[in-house]
Amino acid sequence: MTLQTPQSPQSALDMRHDLGKYLRSLRRRAGLTGVQLAEILGCHPSKISRIELGTTIPSPADVRAWCMHTGASDEAEDLAARAASVEVAYSTYRSTQRAGGLLRLQQEGVTELSERTRRWQAYESRVLPGILQTVAYASAILEVTAQRIDQPDNVEAAARARFALRRILDGPATFAYLIEEHVLREPLAGPEVMREQAEQLIADSRRANVSIGIVPMSPGGGPRVRHATENFTIFDETMVRVQLIPGRFTVTAPGDVAEYRAAFELLSSMAVYGDEARALIRDAMT
Incomplete structure (x- = not known):
């Protein structure tokens, strides 16, 4: 398939x-x-x-x-x-980074869009979703980014700004996250950091308004099917933000949004949830 x-x-x-x-x-x-x-x-x-x-x-x-x-x-x-x-569909990180570095980039995540969205649906194939990251895990991710773009400053402050976005988890919105299993198994930080991140991820999976699905790898360790190659977040089923390495791509055309919704539904059918998902998280990260 x-x-x-x-x-x-x-x-x-x-x-x-x-x-x-x-x-x-x-x-x-x-x-x-x-x-x-x-x-x-x-x-x-x-x-x-x-x-x-x-x-x-x-x-x-x-x-x-x-x-x-x-x-x-x-x-x-x-x-x-x-x-x-069309003019605003693609915005590179470069302009934001030049203006204020990593901290500015993270602060832009706390926007009117994040406040008004009531249904989040996100697929992640590279790292854990930003809202679900601990400060230490976020710092490890941002450290790599800082080295790549030659912006070594503000890593810790940027990580804390990313963590601050978690407050929307306590609001009225619902969140559905799909994460590839290999993301859990990638040693992006030290053992203690990964264990702390696993515990937070498991705790978040028990929230009434949060669904975390893990898309398992095949028994041989590879992808079970050819999955989506880019990460994306669907906001209230009317807008999609696609995450690329150099920047973000925003989709609002109804036909295109419908394609991402269909992709999310198919990926959802492949994922495991609840205790099975939590067992995978523990096995991969602790």
Whole structure:
């Protein structure tokens, strides 16, 4: 069985070009020239050309009008969401790190989004989810990051800022986390740190509003199936943040969000929960 996961995220420039190409295909399918569509939409023909070439990003209103007049009204909201997010879809860590280092990056995690989200669903294939990390485990992870980006300062403060986000676990939201078993078995820190992290993870798994599923490895130690290659978090089933090594990719188009929701559901069916999950955590980390 093969897991069908969303395609790897594109750069913002690629997204802009792809949106323009698709809008051009809608125009052509409707049998309209660029001049004709411009007349219908009440704009200069050069704007149509710039949109189709990807040099200008259309507004959501532009996209809705484009779809209405090219016989694609059923695609209007999905494409409008793509247009709205194309400029902000990809934000690299580099700009944040230059502005304030690792501490600034962690503080940005405590945002209005984290406060207002009522249903979190996250898949993790590299390290434990940030909200579930102890200060010591987070410090070990951030130390590696600091060395990679040549930002050695603020590791301890950044780890404590990450730990502070745990307060939302005491709020009204529900949390569903899926973690690959090999993440538990990766010795990212010393034995004492890993044991402390295991105990906290087990305690979190007993919270009424937290579900922790472990996706087991095959008996031979490899992946049971081909899993998703990128980490992602779904916020209230309306937005997805995909975590890459150099940055984050935000998805808001309904069709794309639905793909990640389907991937999460399939991964959920492969995971173990409750006592079985806690036994795996103890075996792997203590």
